[in-house]
Amino acid sequence: MLKLMQNEWMKLWHKKGTWIMVGILVILTAGMMGLMKWISLQNMGGEMTREGMIQDPSSLGGTVLLLTVIVAAGIVASEFSQGTIKMLLTRPVKRWKILVSKFLTVNLFGMFLMLIGYVVYLLLAMLLFKSDAGESLSSWSVWSKSLYMLLLSFGNVFITSTFAFAIGSVFRSSSLAIGLSLFIYFTGSTISALLSQYEIAKYLFFTHMDLTQFETGMMLVPDLTMPFSLAVLAVYIVVFLLISFSTFIKRDVTA
Template sequence: MLKLIQNEWMKLWHKKGTWVMTGILIIITAGMMGLMKWINMQGMGGEMTREMIVQDPSSLGSTVLLLTVIVAAGIVASEFSQGTIKMLLTRPVKRWKILLSKFLTVNLFGMFLMLIGYFVHILFAVLLFKSGGGESLSSWSVWGKSLYMLLLSFGSVFVTATFAFTVGSVFRSSSLAIGLSLFIYFTGSTISALLSKYEIAKYLLFTHMDLTQFETGMMLVPDLTMPFSLAVLSVYIVVFLLVSYTTFVKRDVTA
Protein backbone atom coordinates (compact mmCIF):
# COMPACT_ATOMS: atom_id res chain seq x y z
CA MET A 1 0.00 0.00 0.00
CA LEU A 2 2.82 2.42 0.86
CA LYS A 3 4.37 1.81 -2.55
CA LEU A 4 1.06 2.58 -4.24
CA ILE A 5 0.68 5.80 -2.26
CA GLN A 6 4.26 6.76 -3.07
CA ASN A 7 3.57 6.16 -6.75
CA GLU A 8 0.41 8.29 -6.68
CA TRP A 9 2.26 11.01 -4.80
CA MET A 10 5.05 11.08 -7.38
CA LYS A 11 2.52 11.17 -10.24
CA LEU A 12 0.79 14.08 -8.56
CA TRP A 13 3.96 16.13 -8.17
CA HIS A 14 5.12 15.42 -11.70
CA LYS A 15 2.24 17.62 -12.85
CA LYS A 16 3.00 21.32 -13.24
CA GLY A 17 -0.51 22.09 -12.01
CA THR A 18 0.32 20.76 -8.56
CA TRP A 19 3.21 23.17 -8.18
CA VAL A 20 1.07 25.99 -9.53
CA MET A 21 -1.65 25.25 -6.96
CA THR A 22 0.91 25.28 -4.15
CA GLY A 23 2.17 28.64 -5.39
CA ILE A 24 -1.38 29.97 -5.59
CA LEU A 25 -2.00 28.92 -1.99
CA ILE A 26 1.10 30.75 -0.79
CA ILE A 27 0.21 33.90 -2.75
CA ILE A 28 -3.43 33.94 -1.60
CA THR A 29 -2.51 33.32 2.03
CA ALA A 30 0.13 36.05 1.99
CA GLY A 31 -2.31 38.38 0.22
CA MET A 32 -5.03 37.75 2.80
CA MET A 33 -2.60 38.52 5.61
CA GLY A 34 -1.57 41.71 3.84
CA LEU A 35 -5.22 42.69 3.47
CA MET A 36 -5.82 42.05 7.16
CA LYS A 37 -2.85 44.29 7.98
CA TRP A 38 -4.25 47.05 5.76
CA ILE A 39 -7.67 46.76 7.42
CA ASN A 40 -5.98 46.91 10.80
CA MET A 41 -4.07 50.04 9.80
CA GLN A 42 -7.32 51.69 8.72
CA GLY A 43 -8.71 51.11 12.18
CA MET A 44 -11.47 48.80 10.95
CA GLY A 45 -12.44 45.61 12.75
CA GLY A 46 -10.67 46.50 15.98
CA GLU A 47 -7.04 46.11 16.95
CA MET A 48 -5.59 42.81 15.76
CA THR A 49 -2.55 41.24 17.38
CA ARG A 50 -0.36 38.41 16.18
CA GLU A 51 -1.79 36.18 18.95
CA MET A 52 -5.35 36.76 17.65
CA ILE A 53 -4.28 36.01 14.08
CA VAL A 54 -2.35 32.87 15.02
CA GLN A 55 -5.27 31.46 17.01
CA ASP A 56 -7.63 31.52 14.04
CA PRO A 57 -6.13 30.04 10.85
CA SER A 58 -9.58 28.83 9.71
CA SER A 59 -9.53 31.16 6.69
CA LEU A 60 -7.07 28.72 5.10
CA GLY A 61 -9.81 26.13 4.77
CA SER A 62 -11.56 27.71 1.80
CA THR A 63 -8.44 28.01 -0.37
CA VAL A 64 -7.15 24.54 0.52
CA LEU A 65 -10.60 23.08 -0.12
CA LEU A 66 -10.80 24.51 -3.64
CA LEU A 67 -7.34 23.21 -4.57
CA THR A 68 -7.83 19.79 -2.99
CA VAL A 69 -11.18 19.33 -4.74
CA ILE A 70 -9.45 19.81 -8.10
CA VAL A 71 -7.05 16.96 -7.31
CA ALA A 72 -9.75 14.74 -5.79
CA ALA A 73 -12.03 15.19 -8.79
CA GLY A 74 -9.38 14.26 -11.32
CA ILE A 75 -7.24 11.62 -9.65
CA VAL A 76 -9.47 8.80 -10.92
CA ALA A 77 -11.33 10.56 -13.74
CA SER A 78 -8.05 11.59 -15.42
CA GLU A 79 -7.03 7.93 -15.72
CA PHE A 80 -10.04 7.43 -17.98
CA SER A 81 -9.65 10.64 -19.96
CA GLN A 82 -5.95 9.97 -20.56
CA GLY A 83 -6.51 6.30 -21.42
CA THR A 84 -4.19 5.01 -18.67
CA ILE A 85 -6.97 3.22 -16.78
CA LYS A 86 -6.54 -0.04 -18.74
CA MET A 87 -2.89 -0.33 -17.82
CA LEU A 88 -3.64 0.63 -14.21
CA LEU A 89 -6.38 -1.94 -13.64
CA THR A 90 -4.54 -4.79 -15.35
CA ARG A 91 -1.69 -4.59 -12.85
CA PRO A 92 -1.44 -7.49 -10.34
CA VAL A 93 -2.84 -5.29 -7.56
CA LYS A 94 -6.33 -5.46 -6.14
CA ARG A 95 -8.53 -2.67 -7.33
CA TRP A 96 -9.61 -1.59 -3.86
CA LYS A 97 -5.97 -1.00 -2.99
CA ILE A 98 -5.52 1.21 -6.04
CA LEU A 99 -8.63 3.19 -5.14
CA LEU A 100 -7.63 3.51 -1.50
CA SER A 101 -4.13 4.69 -2.41
CA LYS A 102 -5.64 7.43 -4.56
CA PHE A 103 -8.03 8.48 -1.81
CA LEU A 104 -5.27 8.61 0.79
CA THR A 105 -3.04 10.56 -1.59
CA VAL A 106 -5.77 13.17 -2.06
CA ASN A 107 -6.08 13.67 1.68
CA LEU A 108 -2.32 13.71 2.20
CA PHE A 109 -2.18 16.45 -0.42
CA GLY A 110 -4.92 18.35 1.39
CA MET A 111 -3.05 18.07 4.69
CA PHE A 112 0.18 19.12 3.02
CA LEU A 113 -1.47 22.24 1.60
CA MET A 114 -3.00 22.97 4.99
CA LEU A 115 0.43 22.83 6.64
CA ILE A 116 2.04 24.98 3.94
CA GLY A 117 -0.72 27.55 4.29
CA TYR A 118 -0.46 27.42 8.08
CA PHE A 119 3.28 28.08 7.96
CA VAL A 120 2.74 31.11 5.69
CA HIS A 121 -0.11 32.30 7.94
CA ILE A 122 2.09 32.14 11.05
CA LEU A 123 5.06 33.72 9.29
CA PHE A 124 3.11 36.76 8.13
CA ALA A 125 1.30 37.06 11.47
CA VAL A 126 4.70 37.42 13.13
CA LEU A 127 6.09 39.76 10.45
CA LEU A 128 3.09 42.06 10.06
CA PHE A 129 1.39 42.20 13.45
CA LYS A 130 2.55 43.32 16.86
CA SER A 131 2.22 41.30 20.02
CA GLY A 132 -0.67 42.34 22.23
CA GLY A 133 -1.35 42.17 25.93
CA GLY A 134 -2.39 38.99 27.68
CA GLU A 135 -1.17 35.66 26.39
CA SER A 136 2.10 35.69 24.48
CA LEU A 137 2.85 33.73 21.34
CA SER A 138 4.92 31.32 23.41
CA SER A 139 1.86 30.26 25.40
CA TRP A 140 0.65 26.71 24.80
CA SER A 141 -2.99 27.87 24.98
CA VAL A 142 -2.42 30.05 21.90
CA TRP A 143 -0.92 27.22 19.87
CA GLY A 144 -3.42 24.69 21.22
CA LYS A 145 -6.32 26.85 20.01
CA SER A 146 -4.53 27.49 16.72
CA LEU A 147 -3.96 23.82 15.93
CA TYR A 148 -7.48 22.90 17.04
CA MET A 149 -9.02 25.47 14.67
CA LEU A 150 -6.74 24.21 11.90
CA LEU A 151 -7.98 20.67 12.48
CA LEU A 152 -11.62 21.76 12.48
CA SER A 153 -11.03 23.69 9.26
CA PHE A 154 -9.68 20.56 7.60
CA GLY A 155 -13.01 18.85 8.24
CA SER A 156 -14.74 20.66 5.37
CA VAL A 157 -11.73 19.95 3.14
CA PHE A 158 -11.90 16.23 3.89
CA VAL A 159 -15.67 15.92 3.40
CA THR A 160 -15.83 17.97 0.19
CA ALA A 161 -12.77 16.22 -1.27
CA THR A 162 -14.34 12.84 -0.50
CA PHE A 163 -17.51 13.89 -2.32
CA ALA A 164 -15.49 15.13 -5.31
CA PHE A 165 -13.49 11.90 -5.29
CA THR A 166 -16.70 9.86 -5.39
CA VAL A 167 -18.30 11.84 -8.21
CA GLY A 168 -15.08 11.75 -10.22
CA SER A 169 -14.76 7.99 -9.70
CA VAL A 170 -18.36 7.17 -10.57
CA PHE A 171 -18.97 9.51 -13.51
CA ARG A 172 -15.36 9.71 -14.73
CA SER A 173 -15.73 13.46 -15.14
CA SER A 174 -13.51 15.83 -13.19
CA SER A 175 -15.45 18.90 -14.35
CA LEU A 176 -18.72 17.46 -13.04
CA ALA A 177 -17.08 16.52 -9.75
CA ILE A 178 -15.58 19.99 -9.31
CA GLY A 179 -18.82 21.72 -10.27
CA LEU A 180 -21.02 19.72 -7.91
CA SER A 181 -18.53 19.97 -5.05
CA LEU A 182 -18.21 23.73 -5.31
CA PHE A 183 -21.98 24.09 -5.66
CA ILE A 184 -22.46 22.22 -2.40
CA TYR A 185 -19.71 24.18 -0.69
CA PHE A 186 -20.95 27.63 -1.72
CA THR A 187 -24.71 27.05 -1.46
CA GLY A 188 -24.92 24.42 1.26
CA SER A 189 -24.90 26.80 4.20
CA THR A 190 -27.66 28.89 2.61
CA ILE A 191 -29.82 25.81 2.08
CA SER A 192 -29.25 24.69 5.67
CA ALA A 193 -30.14 28.15 6.98
CA LEU A 194 -33.36 28.23 4.94
CA LEU A 195 -34.35 24.79 6.24
CA SER A 196 -33.13 25.34 9.80
CA LYS A 197 -36.70 25.31 11.17
CA TYR A 198 -37.27 21.81 9.84
CA GLU A 199 -35.98 18.56 11.29
CA ILE A 200 -34.46 17.49 7.98
CA ALA A 201 -31.86 20.27 8.24
CA LYS A 202 -30.12 18.30 11.01
CA TYR A 203 -29.37 15.46 8.61
CA LEU A 204 -28.15 17.41 5.59
CA LEU A 205 -24.47 17.09 4.70
CA PHE A 206 -23.79 20.81 4.40
CA THR A 207 -25.20 21.53 7.87
CA HIS A 208 -22.23 19.76 9.42
CA MET A 209 -19.36 20.45 7.04
CA ASP A 210 -18.09 23.55 8.84
CA LEU A 211 -16.93 22.23 12.19
CA THR A 212 -15.54 25.64 13.19
CA GLN A 213 -19.13 26.70 13.89
CA PHE A 214 -18.85 24.99 17.28
CA GLU A 215 -16.02 27.34 18.21
CA THR A 216 -17.30 30.54 16.61
CA GLY A 217 -20.88 30.04 17.81
CA MET A 218 -22.26 30.81 14.34
CA MET A 219 -24.50 27.74 14.17
CA LEU A 220 -26.39 26.97 10.98
CA VAL A 221 -28.99 24.94 12.86
CA PRO A 222 -29.79 25.36 16.58
CA ASP A 223 -28.96 22.68 19.15
CA LEU A 224 -26.29 20.92 17.11
CA THR A 225 -23.45 19.19 18.95
CA MET A 226 -20.01 18.19 17.77
CA PRO A 227 -20.56 14.43 18.38
CA PHE A 228 -23.82 14.51 16.40
CA SER A 229 -22.20 16.36 13.49
CA LEU A 230 -19.28 13.94 13.43
CA ALA A 231 -21.70 11.00 13.44
CA VAL A 232 -23.70 12.41 10.52
CA LEU A 233 -20.54 13.19 8.55
CA SER A 234 -19.23 9.67 9.19
CA VAL A 235 -22.36 8.16 7.67
CA TYR A 236 -22.03 10.31 4.56
CA ILE A 237 -18.32 9.52 4.22
CA VAL A 238 -18.98 5.77 4.48
CA VAL A 239 -21.73 5.99 1.84
CA PHE A 240 -19.49 7.99 -0.51
CA LEU A 241 -16.62 5.53 -0.17
CA LEU A 242 -18.88 2.51 -0.61
CA VAL A 243 -20.27 3.99 -3.83
CA SER A 244 -16.74 4.70 -5.07
CA TYR A 245 -15.54 1.23 -4.11
CA THR A 246 -18.48 -0.61 -5.69
CA THR A 247 -18.26 1.33 -8.93
CA PHE A 248 -14.49 1.12 -9.29
CA VAL A 249 -14.16 -2.56 -8.42
CA LYS A 250 -16.98 -3.73 -10.69
CA ARG A 251 -16.18 -1.48 -13.63
CA ASP A 252 -15.16 -3.15 -16.88
CA VAL A 253 -11.44 -2.62 -17.46
CA THR A 254 -12.13 -1.78 -21.10
CA ALA A 255 -14.56 0.99 -20.15
Protein backbone atom coordinates (compact mmCIF):
# COMPACT_ATOMS: atom_id res chain seq x y z
CA MET A 1 0.00 0.00 0.00
CA LEU A 2 2.85 2.34 0.81
CA LYS A 3 4.32 1.74 -2.63
CA LEU A 4 1.00 2.52 -4.27
CA MET A 5 0.77 5.77 -2.34
CA GLN A 6 4.33 6.55 -3.30
CA ASN A 7 3.24 6.14 -6.91
CA GLU A 8 0.26 8.43 -6.51
CA TRP A 9 2.36 11.02 -4.74
CA MET A 10 4.96 10.88 -7.50
CA LYS A 11 2.36 11.30 -10.22
CA LEU A 12 0.77 14.17 -8.33
CA TRP A 13 3.96 16.17 -8.03
CA HIS A 14 5.03 15.57 -11.60
CA LYS A 15 2.04 17.53 -12.76
CA LYS A 16 2.71 21.21 -13.17
CA GLY A 17 -0.76 21.98 -11.90
CA THR A 18 0.10 20.75 -8.43
CA TRP A 19 2.97 23.20 -8.06
CA ILE A 20 0.77 25.97 -9.37
CA MET A 21 -1.78 25.05 -6.72
CA VAL A 22 0.78 25.45 -3.99
CA GLY A 23 1.70 28.81 -5.47
CA ILE A 24 -1.95 29.86 -5.54
CA LEU A 25 -2.37 28.78 -1.94
CA VAL A 26 0.59 30.87 -0.80
CA ILE A 27 -0.55 33.90 -2.79
CA LEU A 28 -4.17 33.67 -1.66
CA THR A 29 -3.20 33.21 1.96
CA ALA A 30 -0.83 36.14 1.81
CA GLY A 31 -3.44 38.23 0.02
CA MET A 32 -6.03 37.40 2.62
CA MET A 33 -3.68 38.40 5.40
CA GLY A 34 -2.87 41.63 3.58
CA LEU A 35 -6.55 42.36 3.27
CA MET A 36 -7.09 41.74 6.97
CA LYS A 37 -4.24 44.07 7.77
CA TRP A 38 -5.73 46.74 5.54
CA ILE A 39 -9.14 46.38 7.17
CA SER A 40 -7.48 46.53 10.52
CA LEU A 41 -5.66 49.74 9.53
CA GLN A 42 -8.92 51.31 8.39
CA ASN A 43 -10.09 50.33 11.83
CA MET A 44 -13.28 48.87 10.51
CA GLY A 45 -13.32 45.41 12.04
CA GLY A 46 -11.91 46.54 15.35
CA GLU A 47 -8.32 46.07 16.38
CA MET A 48 -6.93 42.74 15.24
CA THR A 49 -4.11 41.26 17.26
CA ARG A 50 -1.47 38.70 16.49
CA GLU A 51 -2.93 36.31 19.04
CA GLY A 52 -6.43 36.82 17.71
CA MET A 53 -5.33 35.94 14.22
CA ILE A 54 -3.43 32.86 15.31
CA GLN A 55 -6.37 31.57 17.26
CA ASP A 56 -8.57 31.36 14.20
CA PRO A 57 -6.81 30.11 11.07
CA SER A 58 -10.05 28.64 9.72
CA SER A 59 -10.07 31.12 6.82
CA LEU A 60 -7.42 28.87 5.28
CA GLY A 61 -9.98 26.10 4.90
CA GLY A 62 -11.70 27.60 1.86
CA THR A 63 -8.56 27.87 -0.25
CA VAL A 64 -7.28 24.45 0.72
CA LEU A 65 -10.71 22.97 0.05
CA LEU A 66 -10.85 24.45 -3.42
CA LEU A 67 -7.47 23.03 -4.37
CA THR A 68 -7.92 19.64 -2.72
CA VAL A 69 -11.25 19.19 -4.47
CA ILE A 70 -9.52 19.67 -7.82
CA VAL A 71 -7.04 16.90 -7.01
CA ALA A 72 -9.69 14.62 -5.51
CA ALA A 73 -11.92 15.00 -8.55
CA GLY A 74 -9.14 14.25 -10.99
CA ILE A 75 -7.17 11.51 -9.31
CA VAL A 76 -9.36 8.71 -10.65
CA ALA A 77 -11.01 10.52 -13.55
CA SER A 78 -7.68 11.53 -15.10
CA GLU A 79 -6.52 7.92 -15.28
CA PHE A 80 -9.53 7.24 -17.47
CA SER A 81 -9.13 10.34 -19.62
CA GLN A 82 -5.41 9.69 -20.16
CA GLY A 83 -6.11 6.04 -20.95
CA THR A 84 -3.57 5.00 -18.32
CA ILE A 85 -6.26 3.15 -16.39
CA LYS A 86 -5.57 0.13 -18.62
CA MET A 87 -1.97 0.12 -17.55
CA LEU A 88 -2.86 0.66 -13.93
CA LEU A 89 -5.44 -2.10 -13.59
CA THR A 90 -3.58 -4.83 -15.49
CA ARG A 91 -1.26 -5.26 -12.53
CA PRO A 92 -1.34 -7.92 -9.85
CA VAL A 93 -2.97 -5.47 -7.45
CA LYS A 94 -6.61 -5.62 -6.46
CA ARG A 95 -8.66 -2.65 -7.49
CA TRP A 96 -9.76 -1.68 -4.01
CA LYS A 97 -6.14 -1.28 -3.00
CA ILE A 98 -5.54 1.13 -5.85
CA LEU A 99 -8.58 3.15 -4.89
CA VAL A 100 -7.62 3.23 -1.21
CA SER A 101 -4.14 4.46 -2.11
CA LYS A 102 -5.67 7.22 -4.20
CA PHE A 103 -8.09 8.24 -1.47
CA LEU A 104 -5.35 8.35 1.16
CA THR A 105 -3.15 10.36 -1.18
CA VAL A 106 -5.88 12.95 -1.67
CA ASN A 107 -6.20 13.37 2.08
CA LEU A 108 -2.47 13.51 2.54
CA PHE A 109 -2.35 16.21 -0.10
CA GLY A 110 -5.11 18.12 1.71
CA MET A 111 -3.17 17.94 4.96
CA PHE A 112 -0.01 18.99 3.22
CA LEU A 113 -1.69 22.06 1.74
CA MET A 114 -3.20 22.83 5.13
CA LEU A 115 0.27 22.68 6.65
CA ILE A 116 1.82 24.94 4.03
CA GLY A 117 -1.05 27.38 4.33
CA TYR A 118 -0.75 27.32 8.10
CA VAL A 119 2.98 28.07 8.01
CA VAL A 120 2.45 31.01 5.66
CA TYR A 121 -0.45 32.19 7.79
CA LEU A 122 1.60 32.08 10.98
CA LEU A 123 4.56 33.86 9.43
CA LEU A 124 2.39 36.68 8.17
CA ALA A 125 0.45 36.88 11.42
CA MET A 126 3.79 37.39 13.18
CA LEU A 127 4.98 39.94 10.64
CA LEU A 128 1.88 42.01 10.12
CA PHE A 129 0.07 42.13 13.42
CA LYS A 130 1.01 43.57 16.76
CA SER A 131 0.98 41.43 19.81
CA ASP A 132 -1.67 42.02 22.40
CA ALA A 133 -0.43 42.61 25.90
CA GLY A 134 -3.16 40.48 27.44
CA GLU A 135 -2.43 37.11 25.93
CA SER A 136 0.95 35.62 25.42
CA LEU A 137 2.11 33.47 22.53
CA SER A 138 3.85 31.19 24.92
CA SER A 139 0.56 30.27 26.47
CA TRP A 140 -0.73 26.87 25.49
CA SER A 141 -4.33 28.01 25.17
CA VAL A 142 -3.61 30.16 22.11
CA TRP A 143 -1.93 27.30 20.25
CA SER A 144 -4.39 24.62 21.24
CA LYS A 145 -7.24 26.84 20.08
CA SER A 146 -5.37 27.49 16.86
CA LEU A 147 -4.78 23.84 16.11
CA TYR A 148 -8.30 22.91 17.06
CA MET A 149 -9.72 25.45 14.62
CA LEU A 150 -7.34 24.16 11.97
CA LEU A 151 -8.58 20.63 12.54
CA LEU A 152 -12.23 21.70 12.40
CA SER A 153 -11.70 23.54 9.14
CA PHE A 154 -9.90 20.50 7.75
CA GLY A 155 -13.10 18.57 8.42
CA ASN A 156 -14.77 20.51 5.63
CA VAL A 157 -11.85 19.80 3.31
CA PHE A 158 -12.09 16.10 4.09
CA ILE A 159 -15.83 15.87 3.52
CA THR A 160 -15.96 17.89 0.34
CA SER A 161 -12.96 16.16 -1.19
CA THR A 162 -14.43 12.76 -0.35
CA PHE A 163 -17.57 13.84 -2.17
CA ALA A 164 -15.52 15.01 -5.16
CA PHE A 165 -13.51 11.77 -5.10
CA ALA A 166 -16.68 9.68 -5.17
CA ILE A 167 -18.26 11.66 -8.01
CA GLY A 168 -14.99 11.65 -9.94
CA SER A 169 -14.57 7.90 -9.66
CA VAL A 170 -18.20 7.07 -10.43
CA PHE A 171 -18.70 9.38 -13.40
CA ARG A 172 -15.05 9.47 -14.53
CA SER A 173 -15.41 13.17 -15.16
CA SER A 174 -13.33 15.52 -13.10
CA SER A 175 -15.14 18.63 -14.28
CA LEU A 176 -18.48 17.26 -13.14
CA ALA A 177 -16.97 16.35 -9.78
CA ILE A 178 -15.35 19.76 -9.29
CA GLY A 179 -18.50 21.57 -10.37
CA LEU A 180 -20.83 19.63 -8.10
CA SER A 181 -18.53 19.81 -5.11
CA LEU A 182 -18.00 23.53 -5.33
CA PHE A 183 -21.70 24.07 -5.98
CA ILE A 184 -22.47 22.25 -2.76
CA TYR A 185 -19.73 24.07 -0.92
CA PHE A 186 -21.03 27.49 -1.93
CA THR A 187 -24.77 26.93 -1.88
CA GLY A 188 -24.97 24.27 0.81
CA SER A 189 -25.19 26.70 3.68
CA THR A 190 -27.86 28.75 1.89
CA ILE A 191 -29.97 25.66 1.30
CA SER A 192 -29.56 24.61 4.92
CA ALA A 193 -30.52 28.07 6.12
CA LEU A 194 -33.60 28.08 3.90
CA LEU A 195 -34.67 24.68 5.16
CA SER A 196 -33.60 25.30 8.73
CA GLN A 197 -37.14 25.18 10.16
CA TYR A 198 -37.74 21.74 8.70
CA GLU A 199 -36.54 18.53 10.23
CA ILE A 200 -34.81 17.45 7.02
CA ALA A 201 -32.19 20.17 7.28
CA LYS A 202 -30.66 18.28 10.16
CA TYR A 203 -29.88 15.31 7.97
CA LEU A 204 -28.39 17.09 4.97
CA PHE A 205 -24.66 16.75 4.92
CA PHE A 206 -23.97 20.33 3.99
CA THR A 207 -25.61 21.51 7.19
CA HIS A 208 -22.76 19.86 9.03
CA MET A 209 -19.87 20.46 6.67
CA ASP A 210 -18.64 23.55 8.45
CA LEU A 211 -17.58 22.23 11.82
CA THR A 212 -16.16 25.56 12.92
CA GLN A 213 -19.75 26.67 13.46
CA PHE A 214 -19.64 25.04 16.88
CA GLU A 215 -16.79 27.31 17.93
CA THR A 216 -17.92 30.54 16.28
CA GLY A 217 -21.52 30.00 17.30
CA MET A 218 -22.85 30.88 13.86
CA MET A 219 -25.10 27.87 13.58
CA LEU A 220 -27.00 27.21 10.38
CA VAL A 221 -29.64 25.12 12.06
CA PRO A 222 -30.34 25.53 15.76
CA ASP A 223 -30.01 22.68 18.26
CA LEU A 224 -27.14 20.91 16.55
CA THR A 225 -24.46 19.30 18.61
CA MET A 226 -20.99 18.28 17.54
CA PRO A 227 -21.46 14.52 18.13
CA PHE A 228 -24.68 14.57 16.14
CA SER A 229 -22.97 16.37 13.26
CA LEU A 230 -20.06 13.97 13.29
CA ALA A 231 -22.43 11.02 13.24
CA VAL A 232 -24.37 12.38 10.26
CA LEU A 233 -21.14 13.13 8.42
CA ALA A 234 -19.75 9.67 9.13
CA VAL A 235 -22.84 8.10 7.57
CA TYR A 236 -22.49 10.24 4.46
CA ILE A 237 -18.77 9.52 4.15
CA VAL A 238 -19.41 5.78 4.36
CA VAL A 239 -22.12 6.03 1.72
CA PHE A 240 -19.90 8.07 -0.64
CA LEU A 241 -17.03 5.65 -0.27
CA LEU A 242 -19.24 2.59 -0.66
CA ILE A 243 -20.64 3.91 -3.92
CA SER A 244 -17.20 4.88 -5.13
CA PHE A 245 -15.60 1.53 -4.29
CA SER A 246 -18.39 -0.68 -5.54
CA THR A 247 -18.58 1.03 -8.93
CA PHE A 248 -14.82 1.16 -9.34
CA ILE A 249 -14.37 -2.51 -8.51
CA LYS A 250 -17.20 -3.74 -10.70
CA ARG A 251 -16.53 -1.53 -13.69
CA ASP A 252 -15.64 -3.15 -17.01
CA VAL A 253 -12.90 -0.99 -18.46
CA THR A 254 -13.62 -0.59 -22.14
CA ALA A 255 -11.99 2.72 -23.02
